[in-house]
Every structure is written in C-alpha cells, then in structure tokens.
Amino acid sequence: MAHIYGFIGLGLIGGSIAKSLRRAEPDCIIKAYSRTRSKVEQARSEGVVSIVLDDAEKSLSACDIIFLCTPVEYNETYLEKIRPFLKTGAIVTDVGSTKSSIHELVRKLGMEDVFIGGHPMAGSEKTGYENSDVLLLENAYYMLTETSSSSAEKMSRMKELVLSMKAIPFVIDCRKHDEVVATISHLPHLLASSLVNLVKDSDGPDGVMKRVAAGGFKDITRIAGSSPVMWEQICETNREAILPVLDRYISSLAEIRDRLNARDGSYIHDLFERSGRYRNSISDENNGLLNAQYSFSVHIADRPGSISILSAILSACGINIKNIGINHSREENEGALRITFYDSESCDLAEKQLKEYHYRITR
Numbered sequence: 001m002a003h004i005y006g007f008i009g010l011g012l013i014g015g016s017i018a019k020s021l022r023r024a025e026p027d028c029i030i031k032a033y034s035r036t037r038s039k040v041e042q043a044r045s046e047g048v049v050s051i052v053l054d055d056a057e058k059s060l061s062a063c064d065i066i067f068l069c070t071p072v073e074y075n076e077t078y079l080e081k082i083r084p085f086l087k088t089g090a091i092v093t094d095v096g097s098t099k100s101s102i103h104e105l106v107r108k109l110g111m112e113d114v115f116i117g118g119h120p121m122a123g124s125e126k127t128g129y130e131n132s133d134v135l136l137l138e139n140a141y142y143m144l145t146e147t148s149s150s151s152a153e154k155m156s157r158m159k160e161l162v163l164s165m166k167a168i169p170f171v172i173d174c175r176k177h178d179e180v181v182a183t184i185s186h187l188p189h190l191l192a193s194s195l196v197n198l199v200k201d202s203d204g205p206d207g208v209m210k211r212v213a214a215g216g217f218k219d220i221t222r223i224a225g226s227s228p229v230m231w232e233q234i235c236e237t238n239r240e241a242i243l244p245v246l247d248r249y250i251s252s253l254a255e256i257r258d259r260l261n262a263r264d265g266s267y268i269h270d271l272f273e274r275s276g277r278y279r280n281s282i283s284d285e286n287n288g289l290l291n292a293q294y295s296f297s298v299h300i301a302d303r304p305g306s307i308s309i310l311s312a313i314l315s316a317c318g319i320n321i322k323n324i325g326i327n328h329s330r331e332e333n334e335g336a337l338r339i340t341f342y343d344s345e346s347c348d349l350a351e352k353q354l355k356e357y358h359y360r361i362t363r
Helices: 012-024 037-045 072-085 100-109 152-164 174-202 208-212 216-225 228-237 239-261 265-280 306-316 344-356
Strands: 004-008 029-033 065-068 091-094 117-120 141-145 168-171 295-299 321-326 337-341 360-362
Touching (some): 012 029, 012 117, 065 072, 065 152, 174 216, 295 344
Parallel strands (some): 004 029, 141 168
16 A cells, blocks of 8 residues: 655655655655745656645645644744644654754643654755655755654654665654754854855955855855755754854864964964864765765866866766866866766766876866
C-alpha cells in the first residue's frame, strides 16, 4: 500500500524532501499545503505533489507522516492546529534548524508520542521551491531528535525514510543539537554577514574593496546571502545557545587583537597551524550545515576558445556544469576559472578528466 505524506510548506527543504520521496517511492501520495499556492501548483505540474490542499488541518488526517516545513514560529502554530486530526500511528516531524523550542511545545501539547524532530543538514543560499533539488539531501546528515515517548518502531521508520532519501540519519538530543548548530552554523552565518557589512562600510567611494572581493572572501561569506526572515527566527529561537558561543568567539578575537598589538608572531603562527590541522581533519565525505560546494579552479591561459575547449572536454564525458566564472582575485593560488558542479561525483570525475589533458587544478 502506498504511503501518504503530508507537507505544510514547500520551500527549498520541503521541496527537496518531496522530490527525494517521489524518487524513492514513485507510487506514494504526497499532499501539500502552502500559503503561496503557486509553489505547490508548480510541484503538482512537475509530478512531485499528488494533491494540492486548501487547508492544513483536516486534509492531512490520512497522512502517515507529516512534514512541517515552514519557518520555525509557524511550524509551532501548525503543530497545534493539526493535533486533533492525526490518524493513529501517524508521525509528525519538522525540518527546523532549532529543536528545543518545538520540543517544548510538543511536551506541552502532549504530542511526544507522535513527534520526532528533524533537521536535514543541507541547504543553499537560495530559497524557495524553485531552488529545491532531489540531490540536495544526498550524503547529508539528517538529524533526528526523539522525545521521551518516541517509540523504537517510529524512530526506525524515520531512519528508514531518511535512508530512502539517500541521506544519513543522525539521532541526537534536541538540546545538544541546538548547541552544535549554534557553533557550526548559526555563528558562522552571523560572522559572514557582519564581515560583509564591515567591508561595505569600510569601502571608499571608488568601491575598490568590492571590485577585488573574490576568492577566499567570497567563499567564507557566501552564506551571508541567506534569507533574512529565516535567520531572524533562527537566532531568536536559538538565542540561548548562540550567546555563549558568540561570547567565546568575541573573547578569541580580543586575544588575537592583543597578541597582534604585542607583536606576538609565534601566537599567530600557532593559531593558523592549529586551525589548519583541525580543518584538514574534517571529512568532505558528508554535506554539513554549510552546504559543500562541489567546485575547483582551473589554471587556464586567456586565449580565444579556451573555455569552449574545456567545456567540450567535460561535455564529452556527460558532465554537467552548474556554474563557471572568472576569478579576478586569486590570492589563494586559484586558477583563472572557477567551476561548480551539481554533485561530488561530477566534480571528482571532471577533475580527473581535465588532469588527463594536463590542466592544473586547485581545490
């Protein structure tokens, strides 16, 4: 019997999950509701959504699993609305990047036996269903946060579902989850946005900083383009976890400032040595919260037809290029071209193929 899945909200993450479920279970029934009806209508026209819903309450009563995919504060509102209409054995989950607040509401509503929190550790600086991708969740950790009443049977069902989407289930306590994401995701987003605004405010009328801001600067500030509405809500709901780690980071910057002022070169050397050693120990095998970029730069001569030749080599191997651009600032020994691919397999194959033609690649 075909499973019935319900979605409230169908943006980047919700759309990607729906597409992954459709690929894994072609015969499943996917019902979806969104305040922006055009998005779910688009999903239906693409064969992703089976039924477009007019409301988010009674219409979901037949669903086996319901995904709450709206911003965090709205997820909590819908949770209360759908509570009276859940069928026996149904699971309600969410995709919010903070977990403690919704778990607290679940406890107050007496829904701990039906709720399992979810957070796919994948994303993009782009938003909306139109940017959803069936490949987005592949090999990404999909965090699952159980309650004190979560049954082994329901947790097993969620793990199997995550695996069917080619993601990696990772069970974690909701409070620990929020501490982790505050450190490795929420703080970096705040830092990236702050750094971009610092450059903007420091630039002169000639805009020199903006003109040469590429390479490493664009890499570390890419996430500064994320949704302001979403990040306002994330920072509000995870404030208690963000503030302590933000204080520690401010202290570390103060230490760097003091050591620079004291001309302590050995400290700076050790700073980069320790950070480099730890960063190199972080595996690239799984997508993390900051969404891996499958890209490399190519050292290529500026000659007519050089880009066409390179593109033809990759096209002959059936490799699709997501984006290609010129690196005007190459302070990190990058090549003249930066090429981005849709997945790690394409990126690795492209690198191997170009090296056979004696191109020099920089990751």
